[in-house]
Amino acid sequence: MDKLEKLKLIKEKYKIDPYPADSPSRKEIKEVIDNFKAYFKNKKKFWLVGRIMAIRDHGKIIFLDLKDFTGRIQIILKKEETKDFSIFQDIADIGDFFGFYGSVFLPVTKEKSFLAQKWILLSKSIKNFPREYYKVRDEELLVRHPYLKTIFYDDERLTFYYRFRLLEELRKILWQEGFIEVETPILQTHYGGALARPFITYLEALKEKLYLRIAPELYLKKMIVGGFEKIFEIGKNFRNEGIDREHNPEFTMIELYWAYQNREGLMKFTQKIIQELVRRYNKLRKKKGLVIEFQGKKVNLAGNWQVLKYTEVIKQATGLDYFQSSLDDFLKIAKKEKIEFNPKIINKGKIVDEIFKKLIRPKLWEPTFLIDHPKEISPLAKSHPQNPELTLRFQLYLCGFEIANAFGELNDPVDQKERFLAEAEELKKGNLEAHPFDETFITALEYGMPPTAGLGIGLDRLFTILLNKSTIKEVIYFPFVKKEND
Numbered sequence: 001m002d003k004l005e006k007l008k009l010i011k012e013k014y015k016i017d018p019y020p021a022d023s024p025s026r027k028e029i030k031e032v033i034d035n036f037k038a039y040f041k042n043k044k045k046f047w048l049v050g051r052i053m054a055i056r057d058h059g060k061i062i063f064l065d066l067k068d069f070t071g072r073i074q075i076i077l078k079k080e081e082t083k084d085f086s087i088f089q090d091i092a093d094i095g096d097f098f099g100f101y102g103s104v105f106l107p108v109t110k111e112k113s114f115l116a117q118k119w120i121l122l123s124k125s126i127k128n129f130p131r132e133y134y135k136v137r138d139e140e141l142l143v144r145h146p147y148l149k150t151i152f153y154d155d156e157r158l159t160f161y162y163r164f165r166l167l168e169e170l171r172k173i174l175w176q177e178g179f180i181e182v183e184t185p186i187l188q189t190h191y192g193g194a195l196a197r198p199f200i201t202y203l204e205a206l207k208e209k210l211y212l213r214i215a216p217e218l219y220l221k222k223m224i225v226g227g228f229e230k231i232f233e234i235g236k237n238f239r240n241e242g243i244d245r246e247h248n249p250e251f252t253m254i255e256l257y258w259a260y261q262n263r264e265g266l267m268k269f270t271q272k273i274i275q276e277l278v279r280r281y282n283k284l285r286k287k288k289g290l291v292i293e294f295q296g297k298k299v300n301l302a303g304n305w306q307v308l309k310y311t312e313v314i315k316q317a318t319g320l321d322y323f324q325s326s327l328d329d330f331l332k333i334a335k336k337e338k339i340e341f342n343p344k345i346i347n348k349g350k351i352v353d354e355i356f357k358k359l360i361r362p363k364l365w366e367p368t369f370l371i372d373h374p375k376e377i378s379p380l381a382k383s384h385p386q387n388p389e390l391t392l393r394f395q396l397y398l399c400g401f402e403i404a405n406a407f408g409e410l411n412d413p414v415d416q417k418e419r420f421l422a423e424a425e426e427l428k429k430g431n432l433e434a435h436p437f438d439e440t441f442i443t444a445l446e447y448g449m450p451p452t453a454g455l456g457i458g459l460d461r462l463f464t465i466l467l468n469k470s471t472i473k474e475v476i477y478f479p480f481v482k483k484e485n486d
Contacts, residue, residue: 003093003124003125003126003127003128004126006090006091006093006124007124007126009090009091010091010121010124014087014090014091016087016091016121017121018121018123018124019123019124020120020121020122023049023099023122024047024049024099024101024120025047026046026047026048026049026099027046027047027048028068028069028070028071029048029050029066029067029068029070029071029072029073030070030071031070032048032073032104032114033071033073033112036104036112039103039104040104040105040106043103044103045101045102045103045117046101046103047099047100047101048066048068048073048075048099048100048114049066049068049097049098049099049100049122050066050067050068050072050097050098051066051067051068051095051096051097051151052064052065052066052067052092052093052094052095052096052097052098053065053066053067053072053094054094055092055093055094057089059079060078060079060080061076061077061078061079062076062077062085062088062089063075063076064077064092066098066100066114069157073112073113073114074111074112074113074114075100075113075114075116076105076107076113076114076115076116077100077116077119078115081115081117082116082117082118082119083117083118083119084118084119088119091121091124092121093124093125093129094125094129095125095127095129096121096122096123096124096125097121097122097123097125098119098120098121098122099119099120099122100114100116100118100119101116101117101118101119101120102114102115102116102117102118103115103117130152140481143473143479143481144481146477146478159467159469159474159475160475160477162281162284162285162466162467163463163467163475165281165284166277166281166459166463166466167234167459169277169280169281170234170254170273170277170459171234173273173276173277173280174232174256174273177230177269177273178230179230179231179232179256179258180228180230180231180232181231181232181233181234182220182223182228182231182232182233183233183235184213184216184219184220184223184233185213185219186212186213186235186236186238187201187203187210187211187212187213188210188211188212188213188219189208189210189211189440190211190218190436190438190440190441191211191212191213191214191436192214192215192217192218192435192436192438192441193213193214193215193216193217193218193255193380194214194215194217194237194239194435194456195377195379195433195434195435196214196215196239196240196241196433197239197240197241197432197433198211198212198213198214198238198239198240199211199212199238199239199240199249212238213237213238214237214238214239215237215253215255215456216233216235216237216255217255217380217454217456218438218441220233220255220257220454221257221409221441221444221449221452221454222440222441222444223257224257224259224449224450224452225444225445225447225448225449228257228259229258229259229260229450230257230258230259231256231257232254232255232256232257233254233255234252234253234254234459235252235253236250236251236252237250237251237252237253238250239251243479243480244471245470245471245472246401246402246461246471246472247472248460248472248473248476248479248480249480250480251458251459251460251472251476252458252459252460253456253457253458253459254455254456254457254459255454255455255456256454256455256456256457257409257452257453257454257455258452258453258454258455259450259451259452260450260451260452261451261452261453262392262408262451262453263371263392263393263394263406263407263408263453265453266394266406266408266453266454266455267307267369267371267394267406269455270396270404270406270455270457271304271305271367274301274367274396274403274457274462275290275301275302278290278292278301278466281466289302290302292465292466292468293468294399294465294468295399295468295470297365297399299365299366299367299398299399300366301367305366305367305368305369305396306366306367306368306369307368307369307370307371308368308369308370308371309370309371309372310322310356310370310371310372310373310374310390311323311372311374311390313356313360313370314352314355314356314360317355317356317359317360318330318333318355318359320333322348322352322374323389326348327346327347327348327351330348330351330352330355331346331351333355334351334354334355337355337358337359339351339354339355339358340354341354342430342431347376347426348376349374349376349377350377350431352374352377353377361397361400361402362400363400364397364398364400365398365399365400366398367396367397367398368396368397368398369394369395369396370394370395370396370397371393371394372384372387372390372391372392372393373390373391373393373395374389374390374391375388375389375390375391375419378391378393378407379419379420379422379423379435380407380409380410380416380419380435381393381407381408381409381410382407382408382409382410382411382412383410383415391407391408392407392408393405393406393407393408394406396457398462398465399465401458401461401462401464401465402458402461403457403458403461403462403465404455404456404457404458405455405456406453406454406455406456407453407454408451408452408453409449409451409452409453409454411445411448411449411450411451411452412445413442413445413446416441416442416445417442419435420435420436420437420438420442421437423435423436423437424436424437460472460475460476463475
């Protein structure tokens with residue numbers, strides 16, 4: 001009998017609602033397992049609910065594995081003790097959700113079990129459910145249907161449990177540091193705050209083109225203009241770019257802005273909050289300290305993190321001085337190393353940054369701050385007081401990933417306007433990742449923004465490292481994948 005026929009049997013013969021609105025008040029399975037002796041001693045009766053993961057029917061006795069979010073337990077049904085035993089035999093399948101009422105029980109095998117006196121069907125599965133012994137080994141199927149991963153693989157479910165706990169703990173840390181969590185538009189009339197290609201949509205009501213945000217930066221800085229001083233936002237950003245180990249078109253970031261703070265103070269703070277987050281994550285896992293393991297290597301996040309200067313590491317890797325060497329000099333390096341680049345957007349800053357990503361970034365395994373980036377690739381950062389061609393910017397690298405990007409924020413409206421105009425010229429040349437001109441942000445700066453330090457952290461990348469996964473796709477529950485027929 002297939003499952004749809006069984007569903008008809010449930011409704012028409014047994015008059016059972018296969019999808020009732022209510023569930024009985026229940027105990028969590030982990031709590032029962034952890035306190036089994038006490039429950040066994042007092043013989044207290046209660047409900048357990050969950051999904052059936054295995055059934056072993058021996059005629060007059062049925063053994064099944066029941067699983068909820070907290071754990072699993074063996075349920076025993078006996079023909080002489082369980083109400084409607086034969087009906088259960090007719091209708092139950094692996095994958096169904098049931099509730100069972102009874103008390104804990106120790107069979108001859110001494111496996112902690114639960115003897116059911118009665119049951120209730122909570123939701124009938126009509127899909128052919130794989131037996132758990134074989135599970136699901138089709139990786140593509142698991143990517144397209146992530147709920148199968150977290151049904152069959154407890155470690156995958158734990159991965160996302162920890163991801164969501166990390167988000168919770170990060171918020172707590174920042175609240176304790178006096179920051180306010182705020183909201184800014186996701187649908188924006190002007191996109192900006194990063195160098196990226198946007199997704200474009202259209203608002204029929206106002207006959208206006210809109211963009212999915214690539215970053216909340218400009219709106220958050222408008223709030224700093226508006227009098228807020230310590231703010232952050234955790235949310236989704238959208239960039240119309242490739243999909244790889246480090247990129248997904250939809251991703252989660254935190255951006256944080258702190259008025260009257262400078263770059264150096266923000267670097268110390270960034271180290272502090274990430275160390276505290278790691279400490280709390282390790283505590284959740286019953287571990288101490290600030291050591292994590294990523295791809296078979298241990299990384300210690302304690303102590304002060306190293307600081308490197310952008311132009312110095314470029315010189316060490318290529319032998320070329322950023323300012324003294326020409327674009328052609330760096331193009332020769334790029335071609336030699338087979339570094340791909342868009343011929344429409346050739347400029348020295350872009351080529352050098354691609355060289356950095358290929359030759360230097362993978363080697364930055366220990367936590368490393370990279371500082372003093374050229375103005376050409378930092379259109380929103382304040383100029384360095386000792387060299388106006390450099391900026392008060394830092395990036396944080398860990399295990400070969402870029403984790404964070406931060407600025408002493410540019411608050412000079414004249415300088416910002418000039419940089420926007422230069423970026424607009426790049427857009428005209430075909431550089432779809434150049435920063436567009438945003439007159440609304442210039443207007444805000446003209447009203448005045450205090451000295452401010454701003455930080456963005458790619459949380460998917462950070463969680464990939466902390467959760468010891470190989471790609472960000474493994475820490476995003478619904479990653480983008482190609483259509484099945486592609």
